[in-house]
Amino acid sequence: xxxxxxxxxxxxxxxxxxxxxxxxxxxxxxxxxxxxxxxxxxxxxxxxxxxxxxxxxxxxxxxxxxxxxxxxxxxxxxxxxxxxxxxxxxxxxxxxx
Amino acid sequence: xxxxxxxxxxxxxxxxxxxxxxxxxxxxxxxxxxxxxxxxxxxxxxxxxxxxxxxxxxxxxxxxxxxxxxxxxxxxxxxxxxxxxxxxxxxxxxxxxxxxxxxxxxxxxxxxxxxxxxxxxxxxxxxxxxxxxxxxxxxxxxxxxxxxxxxxxxxxxxxxxxxxxxxxxxxxxxxxxxxxxxxxxxxxxxxxxxxxxxxxxxxxxxxxxxxxxxxxxxxxxxxxxxxxxxxxxxxxxxxxxxxxxxxxxxxxxxxxxxxxxxxxxxxxxxxxxxxxxxxxxxxxxxxxxxxxxxxxxxxxxxxxxxxxxxxxxxxxxxxxxxxxxxxxxxxxxxxxxxxxxxxxxxxxxxxxxxxxxxxxxxxxxxxxxxxxxxxxxxxxxxxxx
Numbered sequence: 001x002x003x004x005x006x007x008x009x010x011x012x013x014x015x016x017x018x019x020x021x022x023x024x025x026x027x028x029x030x031x032x033x034x035x036x037x038x039x040x041x042x043x044x045x046x047x048x049x050x051x052x053x054x055x056x057x058x059x060x061x062x063x064x065x066x067x068x069x070x071x072x073x074x075x076x077x078x079x080x081x082x083x084x085x086x087x088x089x090x091x092x093x094x095x096x097x
Numbered sequence: 098x099x100x101x102x103x104x105x106x107x108x109x110x111x112x113x114x115x116x117x118x119x120x121x122x123x124x125x126x127x128x129x130x131x132x133x134x135x136x137x138x139x140x141x142x143x144x145x146x147x148x149x150x151x152x153x154x155x156x157x158x159x160x161x162x163x164x165x166x167x168x169x170x171x172x173x174x175x176x177x178x179x180x181x182x183x184x185x186x187x188x189x190x191x192x193x194x195x196x197x198x199x200x201x202x203x204x205x206x207x208x209x210x211x212x213x214x215x216x217x218x219x220x221x222x223x224x225x226x227x228x229x230x231x232x233x234x235x236x237x238x239x240x241x242x243x244x245x246x247x248x249x250x251x252x253x254x255x256x257x258x259x260x261x262x263x264x265x266x267x268x269x270x271x272x273x274x275x276x277x278x279x280x281x282x283x284x285x286x287x288x289x290x291x292x293x294x295x296x297x298x299x300x301x302x303x304x305x306x307x308x309x310x311x312x313x314x315x316x317x318x319x320x321x322x323x324x325x326x327x328x329x330x331x332x333x334x335x336x337x338x339x340x341x342x343x344x345x346x347x348x349x350x351x352x353x354x355x356x357x358x359x360x361x362x363x364x365x366x367x368x369x370x371x372x373x374x375x376x377x378x379x380x381x382x383x384x385x386x387x388x389x390x391x392x393x394x395x396x397x398x399x400x401x402x403x404x405x406x407x408x409x410x411x412x413x414x415x416x417x418x419x420x421x422x423x424x425x426x427x428x429x430x431x432x433x434x435x436x437x438x439x440x441x442x443x444x445x446x447x448x449x450x451x452x453x454x455x456x457x458x459x460x461x462x463x464x465x466x467x468x469x470x471x472x473x474x475x476x477x478x479x480x481x482x
Contacts, residue, residue, distance in 0.1 A: 007260045011421070017333070053280035061339045083328065083339065085278040086257035087234050 001074055003033055004081040012039035021080075026057060027070030029080055044082070055084045104133050104158070110202055114156050127316045128156060132202075134315045135159040137224040139212060139240055141192035142166070143300030144230030144254050144307065146178035151308035153196040153203045157315070160196060161206040161224055164188045171482075175297035212236060214359035217243035226314055228252040228307050230300075234281040235362035241267060241274035242359055245350045250314055254307040259296040261303035261329040264322045264341060265310050267350065271323040276344035276351075281366045299331050379450040381465040382437050388475050400430070400438040402449045403468075407441065411468060411479050420445050423452055432458045439464035439471075441482070 003021050005013045013019060014037070021036075023029030030051075034041040044055055051057065057064045058081040064072045074080060106114065106128060117123040117131075134157050138149045141164040152160055168176075168183045168191055176188075183191035193205045210216060212231075217239055221227055227249050229240045237255070244251035244267035251267040253274065267273045306327065313319040328337040349356040390397050401408060401415030408417050418426055420440070430436065436458065440446040443466050450463040464470070472479040 007258045017330075052282070054278050054282040056278070058339050061337075063340065063342060066340075066342050081328075081337070081339070083262075083326075085234070085237075085282060086255050086260070086262060087232060087237055 001029065001076055001078045001080060003029060004079060006082055006084055006086075008084060008086065009040060009043055009082065012043060013037045024073060025068075025070060026059060026064050026072045026074055026080060029074060030057070030070070055082060057082055104129055106132065110156070113200070113202075117156070122318050123316060127318070130315050130317075131156045131312070132158040134226070135161070135224040136226045136228060136311055136315075137161040137163065137221065138228045138230060139163045139236070140230035140232070141176070141178060141188040142172065142230060142232065143175045143256065143295065144304040145192070145228075146176045147301045147304035148228055148230060148254075148308040148311070149192060149196055150178055150199055151305055152311060153200040153205075155308070155312055156200065157203065157311075159204045159206060159224075161208060161220075162189060162192050162196075163208040163210065163212055163220070164192065165209055165211050175295065175300050177301070212239060214239065214361065217359060218247055221247040221249050224249065226250050226252060226311055228254075228311055230254060230304065230307070235366045237274060238281060238365060239359065239362045242349050242356060245273050246357070246359070252307050252310050252314070254300075254303040256295060256299050256303050258294060259299055259331040261299055261306075261331070262326055263303055263306045263310070263329070264326045265314065268323050270343070272341045272343040273347060273350040275349050276347045277326070277341055279344075279347075283367045296331055299329075302329060302331060379447050379454070380462045382462040383465055384471045384475050387437060387464060387471075396434065398431070398434045398436045400436050400446075400449070402438055402440050402446050407482075410482050411472070413439065413468060413471065415439065420449055423449055427453070427456055430458070432460070434460065436461040437464050438462070439467050441467045442469050443467040 001021065002018050004018050005016060010017060019033065021029045021032050023032050030044065034044060044052060046052060051070070059067060059072055059074055059078055064070065111118065114128050117128050118125055136152055136157050138145050138160060141149065141162050149160060149162060166188045168179045168186050168188055170184055172179060173181060178195045179188065179191045187209065189207045189209050193207055196203055196205045208220065221243050227240060227244050229237065229251055231237060231240065241251055249267065250265055253266050254263045255261065265271065310321050313321050324341050326339045326341050328339065343350070345351055346353070348354055399413055399415035401412060401417045402420040402423065404419050405417065418429065438446040438449045438461060443463060446467060447463045450461050453461045469481055472481045
């Protein structure tokens, strides 16, 4: 299935906007995604492995928090969307890591 | 909202709004609702510009504008409420003038202030709807909480580069911003500046979506984006819709709310006071010294850690090695040579110098103020960006 990568995170996923990934659940699919693109991991997950609170994940149009969170099953044809909070296009001249 | 029976349209207004009046979805009744409405727009910038202009054109009777900033050349690429001759003026004055020119029947109320926990509640109470066109997380959460606490809908729009989001939050039955994003991103995970910038037309697209939603709320017509988020991808010209649910455990709009007053939003977002510039901890070279040494043909290696598209705007003939690539390309640099690293304003290059020193480079300095300082002090013909 497809995982849609939001603009702020594309730099960590080889600049791609959508990536084909397999997985039986959202958690598995995201795990496969972050295995392939290691830099994405810290932007999606805290050090203790929890999805960051300012990043929401949707299967098709439904927030996984209202489904079965990372246990939400996914199948071919589903779209997983990663949607972080955004607040502007300010040109801030500093790399904050 | 109830219409004051004393509100009427004069003949000039009837002519002005004729294209609304002949439409059953608006009609005289709807136009009077627009005239009676009081909308507060936070920010007269990228989002605020188009949305305030369209609200004025539509005949919203009272438009409040909150902004404390001054018009800058770099704003003109997207903040169309301001023009070239407005550079240097207060955004509020420039915006109010434009709105009155579009529609002199609008009562434009200016609020030259930084929205804060001290002034938000009192301000919001004077209006019916709040439209959020701000550009930072602390204000987003402040506006949201103040809208929930005062019972005013928050017509939300936000953008980043070429993507946008729009929704109508903080309605009694609908979700609020905290239902959607309970916590802000820590400042440490904000994308890098080289990835910043914004497609000028994008806030135009999203701002007018916000204006549309505002008008729909006033008219009570159509399906507003309550419980829904519209995601806009301008490059792909794709629009996606996501469901947004009201969180039963939301601390500010849920039945067991714990937040009943406005908080310190800077602290909530992890920003404590001014961020200390990184430049103070690495060895520096001034642009004057660089100029002197280059003119004297000294053996100095100029390292440019900006992005390729920035190099095309202006450069010092430096060796281009973007900061993000430094770890894997550091072997291209000769640590026996004296290196001066620069970026646009000196912040990214300070990080580069820090990295190189930790990698064992002993003769590396940061160009204080970056290429902007060079354009200021050494070569005024160099473009600034």
